[in-house]
Amino acid sequence: DAGVIQSPRHEVTEMGQEVTLRCKLISGHNSLFWYRQTMMRGLELLIYFNNNVPIDDSGMPEDRFSAKMPNASFSTLKIQPSEPRDSAVYFCASSLSPANTGELFFGEGSRLTVL
């Protein structure tokens, strides 16, 4: 099992540029979660999908952020335009079920730095 795969692992970009983070779920998993981790705010849930459908995006900071699941195994998180305050580690996680009873499997994260 390859686990949850995220790319890129590190991204450095300038303010105003578009950033796209990618995530490949574990085969057979049907729930997908995007989290953001910062020193100040800890781990924040941005959005989650169940069976490719966005269930709750209330954690998405603002309209500059968008997430999609074009198919059952892949997701993208896009920030356009990026700002320095978006600098964080972004984690993708997948599970076999809604996460309250199931284990979340996390990727290794994408560290974003916006200059």
Next chain:
Amino acid sequence: AQSVTQLGSHVSVSEGALVLLRCNYSSSVPPYLFWYVQYPNQGLQLLLKYTSAATLVKGINGFEAEFKKSETSFHLTKPSAHMSDAAEYFCAVSYSGNTPLVFGKGTRLSVIA
């Protein structure tokens, strides 16, 4: 809103000493509770989870946690700390079938030789 509080953002113990990381949840409704560990530059991985089958839950690497409803707590313990236990530990909670996990702010564990 459901939440968890982790007391102490940083805990330091000597190698071989008891590890105690505290977690309290907010609600009278029986929750599902989890402890995750994050090693440097890695994602989170599950240590253990409570789903009402037993109040004392054993996890990986010698860790265990006890669910105490009267104290709304789910503290994580390990009898003897090892250098390899140095990491960030997160408590997480969920209450119903369709709500995702809510994580605490984490506790960084340092182990001193």
